């Protein structure tokens with residue numbers, strides 16, 4: 247094997263001629279580095295960096311541009327090449343495309359792939375220390391890798407069962423709308439904002455033919471989701487996620503508790519008021535998770551405060567609907583619950599029963615198809631973690647890119663694997 251071939255194989259270069267390899271010194275640190283002088287194969291030369299079309303040359307460009315490659319052993323490696331400019335009929339005067347790097351990048355593809363892989367698999371500090379790049383640079387690299395991976399791939403192909411949700415970031419000041427494919431578990435779309443306009447952009451991208459192919463959509467009760475879904479996806483059934491329904495019921499006993507507590511306080515029943523104040527968690531938690539003390543608190547409420555205990559039972563009964571063995575049994579429980587709740591004379595639950603009655607069909611659809619937002623909730627947990635890390639990227643787009651990399655199946659394999 248000739249020396250140049252060894253270098254080519256070591257650096258994983260394709261369509262490239264290695265002209266020379268030099269030991270050099272880092273201008274800043276004074277440490278050793280390797281400079282590998284390369285040029286593209288003839289057939290790869292004079293191509294537009296944007297579209298890859300062969301174009302007439304424009305000028306010679308800089309005689310020696312450098313691209314950071316993966317470290318070899320302990321020594322940093324740079325590829326060095328001339329970067330002529332070409333005149334593309336569509337894109338005007340541009341740098342020529344090079345086979346070893348993505349457009350507008352100062353890093354080789356392999357370097358970027360490794361950074362992207364690490365960004366989805368390990369902590370922020372590790373990526374920076376190992377690859378010797380700033381976290382902000384990681385954001386830019388992730389962006390390029392995702393754009394590149396998306397090219398020639400249709401993430402919205404063949405969608406039939408999707409989940410739509412929102413997640414907040416920057417301490418709840420900003421929001422993303424996310425769309426997940428229930429069949430693959432993948433994040434297929436995300437954009438900043440949580441309103442009809444944002445969601446309609448998703449349906450615009452999907453196009454009317456594929457909108458018609460959507461069969462099931464799981465989501466919460468938000469009008470900005472349900473509205474566009476019904477307008478744009480004529481064949482879709484909306485499945486209301488159990489988690490969101492139960493969450494509404496979880497808040498209701500607490501409203502009752504506060505009300506009863508206020509009444510007891512005003513009536514000068516200090517001791518009872520104090521007890522109620524501490525009962526919050528006992529009422530809120532799932533019964534199978536109660537501590538002994540919380541269970542005791544609950545029996546106390548049962549004995550002393552019947553309204554509050556009834557509120558508790560209403561909450562628990564609603565939860566049971568999603569545990570019913572069959573669809574029919576679940577619907578029977580749901581209808582039983584609705585008629586109990588609307589007659590219970592506890593305002594918080596009367597109101598809730600009206601809300602839930604309004605969504606009865608959507609709840610039924612979720613029960614029938616067994617579709618829950620569990621997957622999307624799991625994805626959201628991951629996205630929230632990403633959001634915290636992506637804070638340093640300074641843009642929602644970079645955060646979305648990291649999300650797509652991790653949850654959208656766009657992460658490249660480690661170089662050479």
Ligand SMILES: [Zn+2]
Pocket residue numbers: 294295296297298299334335336337338
């Ligand atoms: Zn072009």
